[in-house]
Amino acid sequence: MESIQKPIHSLISGIAGVTVHGSENVVVNKIIIDSRRVLPGSLFVALRGTQTDGHQYVETASDLGAAAILCEKLPAQLRAGITYIQAQDSASAMGFIAASFYDQPSKKVTLVGVTGTNGKTSVATFLFQLFRALGYRCGLLSTVQNQIEDEVIPSTHTTPDAVALNELLALMHEKGCSHVFMEVSSHAVSQHRITGLHFAGGIFTNITHDHLDFHKTFDNYITAKKGFFDQLPKTAFALVNIDDRRGSVMVQNTKARIETYSLQTLATYNGKILSDTLTGMHMEINNQEVWFRVIGRFNGYNLLSVYGAAIALGESPEEVLTALSNLNSPPGRFEQIHSVDNIVGIVDYAHTPDALENVLQTIAHLRHGNEQVITIVGCGGNRDAAKRPKMAEIACNLSTRVILTSDNPRYEEPQDILDQMMKGVPPLKFKNTIVVPDRHEAIFKAVAEANPEDIILIAGKGHETYQEIRGVKHNFDDRQVLREAFSSFHSHKE
Numbered sequence: 001m002e003s004i005q006k007p008i009h010s011l012i013s014g015i016a017g018v019t020v021h022g023s024e025n026v027v028v029n030k031i032i033i034d035s036r037r038v039l040p041g042s043l044f045v046a047l048r049g050t051q052t053d054g055h056q057y058v059e060t061a062s063d064l065g066a067a068a069i070l071c072e073k074l075p076a077q078l079r080a081g082i083t084y085i086q087a088q089d090s091a092s093a094m095g096f097i098a099a100s101f102y103d104q105p106s107k108k109v110t111l112v113g114v115t116g117t118n119g120k121t122s123v124a125t126f127l128f129q130l131f132r133a134l135g136y137r138c139g140l141l142s143t144v145q146n147q148i149e150d151e152v153i154p155s156t157h158t159t160p161d162a163v164a165l166n167e168l169l170a171l172m173h174e175k176g177c178s179h180v181f182m183e184v185s186s187h188a189v190s191q192h193r194i195t196g197l198h199f200a201g202g203i204f205t206n207i208t209h210d211h212l213d214f215h216k217t218f219d220n221y222i223t224a225k226k227g228f229f230d231q232l233p234k235t236a237f238a239l240v241n242i243d244d245r246r247g248s249v250m251v252q253n254t255k256a257r258i259e260t261y262s263l264q265t266l267a268t269y270n271g272k273i274l275s276d277t278l279t280g281m282h283m284e285i286n287n288q289e290v291w292f293r294v295i296g297r298f299n300g301y302n303l304l305s306v307y308g309a310a311i312a313l314g315e316s317p318e319e320v321l322t323a324l325s326n327l328n329s330p331p332g333r334f335e336q337i338h339s340v341d342n343i344v345g346i347v348d349y350a351h352t353p354d355a356l357e358n359v360l361q362t363i364a365h366l367r368h369g370n371e372q373v374i375t376i377v378g379c380g381g382n383r384d385a386a387k388r389p390k391m392a393e394i395a396c397n398l399s400t401r402v403i404l405t406s407d408n409p410r411y412e413e414p415q416d417i418l419d420q421m422m423k424g425v426p427p428l429k430f431k432n433t434i435v436v437p438d439r440h441e442a443i444f445k446a447v448a449e450a451n452p453e454d455i456i457l458i459a460g461k462g463h464e465t466y467q468e469i470r471g472v473k474h475n476f477d478d479r480q481v482l483r484e485a486f487s488s489f490h491s492h493k494e
């Protein structure tokens with residue numbers, strides 16, 4: 001992308017509550033949120049974070065040649081030649097400024113955001129695949145990866161920060177994308193990563209327990225997600241799952257056109273699952289029968305929301321259903337790897353109690369005999385600790401055997417996380433539960449003990465190709481380890 005030079009006045013016009021100290025004609029060539037990356041001519045944004053306060057680094061940024069500083073509190077000494085933009089909330093102001101800096105890319109594409117505890121990656125990826133199949137050039141912003149048509153741009157977050165996000169949107173527009181589908185995490189709403197964006201539509205999948213380390217209470221978490229719908233314009237659609245009792249709460253104050261989807265009750269888009277097997281799902285959507293390659297009741301919801309969004313964007317129901325029936329799940333979502341002697345391995349990104357329950361219920365539903373269900377699961381370090389015993393309890397109640405193991409311990413001791421998980425194991429299930437902290441060993445153990453037709457669920461990491469320990473990402477891929485284990489004991493087939 002060409003280098004950008006913008007005077008301050010062009011970036012702040014229309015933003016309420018900002019005061020400028022210094023010349024508004026000063027030109028900036030970059031927006032930077034980390035003082036360590038400031039270069040001459042940058043606009044440095046001082047953000048209050050969870051670990052530190054960017055205001056502490058205003059002097060460092062100035063020494064490195066920042067042309068302007070966006071902050072909430074002015075430093076004691078203002079430097080000549082630097083323009084200070086004072087805002088009530090730096091993060092919010094940065095959202096609008098980033099959008100202006102990149103010439104409002106979100107207004108030049110049809111941008112649809114997906115929020116909810118589970119299903120964001122699945123829905124955003126299905127929409128991306130669908131609209132490409134319908135002949136549009138598309139962009140995708142997701143946990144697994146960002147994509148511009150076939151070009152993959154690795155993602156660092158589910159939702160990037162406002163600067164990275166607007167830059168990516170501008171690039172997508174420059175490369176001819178007409179539609180962009182993105183995940184909107186609750187962190188992103190709270191931290192104003194999406195402030196200043198123009199959405200054509202928003203989708204709510206569901207809300208259940210997660211991220212209470214960050215939001216503190218479930219109410220705050222709900223409010224964060226609702227913030228996305230509060231900021232939608234009236235030209236947008238707001239499509240919500242009304243089988244989730246928080247669905248109607250999400251759209252209480254939205255200006256957008258409200259549409260609903262449901263597998264249970266009357267809604268704008270109605271679905272019914274007619275059958276669900278390991279090879280596909282048969283559904284009825286708004287009275288039309290259709291076969292899908294993806295499976296699981298939760299995916300029934302995901303596909304229905306994708307159908308609804310496509311219709312809300314003006315596509316034809318027949319074309320949409322035909323294209324949808326050819327879609328595949330994103331990597332690491334109910335991804336199946338079979339051994340030659342028919343052990344079914346399923347690698348899934350379920351890392352919340354609700355997702356784990358859904359996946360295990362889907363597996364229970366697909367079982368046809370007395371196969372064992374062996375679940376391998378861990379919980380991430382430095383994340384919501386309250387979900388640990390809950391996930392262990394769900395795994396035990398819905399599996400024949402459980403192996404508790406590690407999942408990205410980050411800066412915590414794996415054994416501490418496992419001790420907390422063990423608190424959720426019902427006493428009656430102790431004899432079927434073991435702890436194997438090494439994930440590689442856990443997977444090998446499950447495979448060594450599995451019999452033909454048994455189902456091994458490896459939950460929590462899905463597409464991830466690393467195990468994060470003390471700031472270092474070590475290569476680790478559940479799918480690869482599972483294949484190795486199958487090859488050692490049974491040899492594998494896809």
Ligand SMILES: CC(=O)N[C@H]1[C@@H](OP(=O)(O)OP(=O)(O)OC[C@H]2O[C@@H](n3ccc(=O)[nH]c3=O)[C@H](O)[C@@H]2O)O[C@H](CO)[C@@H](O)[C@@H]1O[C@H](C)C(=O)N[C@@H](C)C(=O)N[C@H](CCC(=O)O)C(=O)O
Pocket residue numbers: 033034035036046047048049050051052053054055057156157158159160161185186187188214
């Ligand atoms: C908890 C959280 O959301 N953290 C994000 C946040 O960092 P932070 O608030 O901890 O920042 P901080 O370290 O306190 O620093 C505050 C400010 O000082 C600046 N700083 C710091 C040091 C210095 O020397 N100079 C300097 O300027 C930092 O650049 C920052 O702007 O802002 C950073 C910049 O945007 C993000 O990279 C970081 O994501 C971290 C890596 C993270 O792990 N986030 C996860 C929890 C997250 O965002 N997840 C959601 C998905 C959740 C889900 O739905 O599953 C996501 O959207 O990815």
Ligand SMILES: Nc1ncnc2c1ncn2[C@@H]1O[C@H](COP(=O)(O)OP(=O)(O)OP(=O)(O)O)[C@@H](O)[C@H]1O
Pocket residue numbers: 116117118119120121122123143158183205206298299301302332333334348349350351354355356358359462
């Ligand atoms: N609609 C749904 N309802 C409940 N569970 C779901 C749904 N869709 C997917 N899942 C489960 O949640 C897991 C994660 O799905 P997905 O990656 O689509 O969610 P996400 O919201 O993007 O997660 P993240 O917050 O990490 O970005 C899947 O592997 C599956 O187990």
Ligand SMILES: N[C@H](CCC[C@H](N)C(=O)O)C(=O)O
Pocket residue numbers: 158351379380381383407408460461464
């Ligand atoms: N977006 C989620 C992903 C969790 C994935 C799981 N493998 C873990 O590390 O906890 C998070 O950052 O909380």
Ligand SMILES: [Mg+2]
Pocket residue numbers: 120121122142143144158183
């Ligand atoms: Mg995601």
